[in-house]
Amino acid sequence: MTLDAKIPDGPIEKKWDNARFQMKLVNPANKRKHRVIVVGSGLAGGAAAASLGELGYNVDCFCYQDSPRRAHSIAAQGGINAAKNYQNDGDSVWRLFYDTVKGGDYRSREANVYRLAQLSVNIIDQCVAQGVPFAREYGGVLANRSFGGAQVSRTFYCRGQTGQQLLLGAYQALARQIAVGQVRMFPRSEMLDLVVVDGAARGIITRDMVSGKIEAHAADCVLLCTGGYGNIFYLSTNAKGCNVTASYRAFKRGALFANPCYTQIHPTCIPVHGEYQSKLTLMSESLRNDGRVWVPKEGVDPATKPTKIPEEQRDYYLERIYPAFGNLVPRDVASRAAKRMCDDGRGVGPTVGDQPRLGVYLDFADAISRLGEDKIRERYGNLFHMYERITAENPYHTPMRIYPAVHYTMGGLWVDYQLQSNLAGLFVGGEANFSDHGANRLGASALMQGLADGYFVLPYTVGNYLGATKLEAVETSHAAFGDALKDVEAKIDRLLEPEKKGKGTRSVDDFHRELGTQVMWEHCGMARNKEGLEKALERIPELREEFWSTVRVTGSAGSLNQQLEKAGRVADFLEFAEVMCLDALVRAESCGGHFREESQTPEGEAKRDDENFCHVAAWEFTGVGEKPTEHREALEFEHVKLTQRSYK
Numbered sequence: 001m002t003l004d005a006k007i008p009d010g011p012i013e014k015k016w017d018n019a020r021f022q023m024k025l026v027n028p029a030n031k032r033k034h035r036v037i038v039v040g041s042g043l044a045g046g047a048a049a050a051s052l053g054e055l056g057y058n059v060d061c062f063c064y065q066d067s068p069r070r071a072h073s074i075a076a077q078g079g080i081n082a083a084k085n086y087q088n089d090g091d092s093v094w095r096l097f098y099d100t101v102k103g104g105d106y107r108s109r110e111a112n113v114y115r116l117a118q119l120s121v122n123i124i125d126q127c128v129a130q131g132v133p134f135a136r137e138y139g140g141v142l143a144n145r146s147f148g149g150a151q152v153s154r155t156f157y158c159r160g161q162t163g164q165q166l167l168l169g170a171y172q173a174l175a176r177q178i179a180v181g182q183v184r185m186f187p188r189s190e191m192l193d194l195v196v197v198d199g200a201a202r203g204i205i206t207r208d209m210v211s212g213k214i215e216a217h218a219a220d221c222v223l224l225c226t227g228g229y230g231n232i233f234y235l236s237t238n239a240k241g242c243n244v245t246a247s248y249r250a251f252k253r254g255a256l257f258a259n260p261c262y263t264q265i266h267p268t269c270i271p272v273h274g275e276y277q278s279k280l281t282l283m284s285e286s287l288r289n290d291g292r293v294w295v296p297k298e299g300v301d302p303a304t305k306p307t308k309i310p311e312e313q314r315d316y317y318l319e320r321i322y323p324a325f326g327n328l329v330p331r332d333v334a335s336r337a338a339k340r341m342c343d344d345g346r347g348v349g350p351t352v353g354d355q356p357r358l359g360v361y362l363d364f365a366d367a368i369s370r371l372g373e374d375k376i377r378e379r380y381g382n383l384f385h386m387y388e389r390i391t392a393e394n395p396y397h398t399p400m401r402i403y404p405a406v407h408y409t410m411g412g413l414w415v416d417y418q419l420q421s422n423l424a425g426l427f428v429g430g431e432a433n434f435s436d437h438g439a440n441r442l443g444a445s446a447l448m449q450g451l452a453d454g455y456f457v458l459p460y461t462v463g464n465y466l467g468a469t470k471l472e473a474v475e476t477s478h479a480a481f482g483d484a485l486k487d488v489e490a491k492i493d494r495l496l497e498p499e500k501k502g503k504g505t506r507s508v509d510d511f512h513r514e515l516g517t518q519v520m521w522e523h524c525g526m527a528r529n530k531e532g533l534e535k536a537l538e539r540i541p542e543l544r545e546e547f548w549s550t551v552r553v554t555g556s557a558g559s560l561n562q563q564l565e566k567a568g569r570v571a572d573f574l575e576f577a578e579v580m581c582l583d584a585l586v587r588a589e590s591c592g593g594h595f596r597e598e599s600q601t602p603e604g605e606a607k608r609d610d611e612n613f614c615h616v617a618a619w620e621f622t623g624v625g626e627k628p629t630e631h632r633e634a635l636e637f638e639h640v641k642l643t644q645r646s647y648k
Helices: 015-022 043-055 093-103 110-129 162-180 245-252 285-289 317-321 331-343 365-371 373-391 446-468 479-500 508-524 530-550 562-586
Strands: 035-039 058-062 183-186 189-197 200-208 214-218 221-224 263-269 292-296 360-363 400-409 426-428 615-620 629-634
Touching: 015 110, 035 043, 035 200, 043 058, 043 162, 043 183, 043 446, 093 110, 110 446, 162 183, 162 446, 189 214, 189 245, 189 479, 200 221, 200 479, 214 479, 221 245, 221 446, 245 562, 263 285, 263 331, 285 373, 292 317, 292 331, 317 331, 331 360, 331 400, 365 373, 426 446, 479 530, 479 562, 508 530, 508 562, 530 562, 562 615
Parallel strands: 035 058, 035 221, 058 183, 221 426
Antiparallel strands: 189 200, 200 214, 263 400, 292 360, 360 400, 615 629
C-alpha cells in the first residue's frame, strides 16, 4: 500500500492557502442533500459538528456521555497555544512551528505542523468571539503564560479550567445547530463498528447505552473525533470511559493505525497512592511556570518534611541539567528526569507496595514569596484546591508531590493532509489521529489541534470530498449494514457467554488492571526494552484467551449494563495492546515519548535513528492474533534541520 499524504505544492507558508483554493466546493443548496456523521463531541468533534451544521450540512453527532459538554476535553487545565506574540517576546508562526516539530522529536509532518501554527491565531479570535473567558492583563489584553518546550509565552488560559471553557464555547455553537435542526444529537450512544461500502466509510453501528438497542446509521462520510487510548494502561489521567473502541474497530475495517507506540507520560500528576486506585489526577503543566521541581540530595532522611530541608540539601535537578529551559522542558524530558531521580533512591512521599518512593516535589515557596499568595491563588486556585482535597496537604504551605503518569497518545489512525484516512470518506480529528505531534506533544497543543481540526480544517476537507466524489445513495438496508449489525451482536453475545455458562470467574476490571499495570506499564510504559516487549507480546494473547473464557459480565444486553460496556472496551484493549507493543518493538530507536533503553545518550536522553526510522509506521489489520502489516510514510524535513534535541 502506498501512503500518499497529499501534501500540496508550493512554499510551506502557502500550502494551506493553495490547498483550499484547489478544493471542490459544495453550493449551499447541495449541502442540504448531504448527511455527515460525527462521532465524539469534544473540542474536535463538537467544533466540527457545529461548523458543518452552520454550513448547512445535515449532521448526526454521537457521544457516549449524557451530554456533549461532558466530553473529556472538559478536563484539560493549563491552556491553549497560539502564535499571537502579545508578549512581544519573539514568538511567531515560524517559532511555534519550529518548537512543535522539535518537541515532537522530528517525527511529525512539517506541512501539517505549519498549518496548525498558522491556524492557531484564528482559534483565539474564534473563541473570544464565543465569549470564552480567557485571563486578561490589568489593561484588558489577553494574558499569556509559558509552557514546556518553549522559551516564549504563548499559552492562553482560563485559570486551571481552560478545556472546560473552550468546550462550553464549542458546545454553545453545537447547541445552536441542534436547536435549528441542522444537527441531530445522539447522547449515551457508543459506536461499535464502522460500515464500509465499496471501500468508503458510509455509516456506523451504535448501541444505545440506556436501552441496549443496536442501531445502524448511514451517511455520506464519517468523522471520528473520539480521543486517545491512554486508558489501555488502566491507570491514567483520562476519564474512566475513554477507550480505543471506535478507532480500533475502524482499524479492523481497513483503516491504518499509525505510530501506536507513541504515548505521552505527563510529568505533573498526583502519585499513585494505592494498589486498587482506579485512575490518576493531573496537575496542570502550567504549574511549572511558577513551581520549582526538586528532590532531596543524597544523605537526607526521606521522612523529613520538605519545608525542613534547607536549600543546600535540595537538588533542583531540571534547572541543573537543563539550564536554558529549566522547569519548562518538554513533558517527555521532565518525566524521564523524574523517573531517574526516583530510580536513584531520591524519590519522596510514601511507598506503595514494594515500589520505591515515586514522587518529586513541585514547590511554590519562591513564587509566593515573589508574587504573593493572592496572585498564585488567582492563577491556579482551583488546581491547588483539587490537590488539597485529594491529598489533605495544603500546597500553599508545603510542596506538592508529583510523579509522571500516562496522559495523551500521539499515535492514532493514519490520515493525509486533509485528515482523511486511507479509507475514503473516513475523516479523523483531534487526538484520534496521529498527524501533528510526532513522538511527543507539547503542553497546551492538544486543545489547539482539536479546535484547528474542528473549526478550520475538516469543514474544508469534508466539503472537498463531498464535492469531488460521486456517491451512490446508501441506506441502512444495504447488506454491509446487516453484516456489521450481526458482527456487533455476535461479539456482545460472546462477552456474555462465560457468565451464562457459569464460567465467569474474573471481573472486567481485574483483566484491565493486569493488562494495564502488569503488562503495558511494566513493559511498554515510560521505558521499553526488547526483552520486556517480547514478554508482553507473549503474555497478551494468553491474557486475551483467559478473558474470553472466564470474564464475568453480569446482566443482559438489552438494558443499561455498564459491565458490558467496559467488557467491550477491554476486549479491544486486549487486541490493540499487541499492535502497540509490536510497534514499540519494531521501532528500535528512542524518540520523544517512546524511550527504548537500548537507544539513549550517555546522559540518558532519547537517541533517534534517523537513518532507519525517520518515517511514520502505519499498521494494517490482518486478523486477531496475526501480525499486522507495516506500511511506511517517509518524513522529509526541508525547514527544520534534523538534529539531536537539546534543552540545555
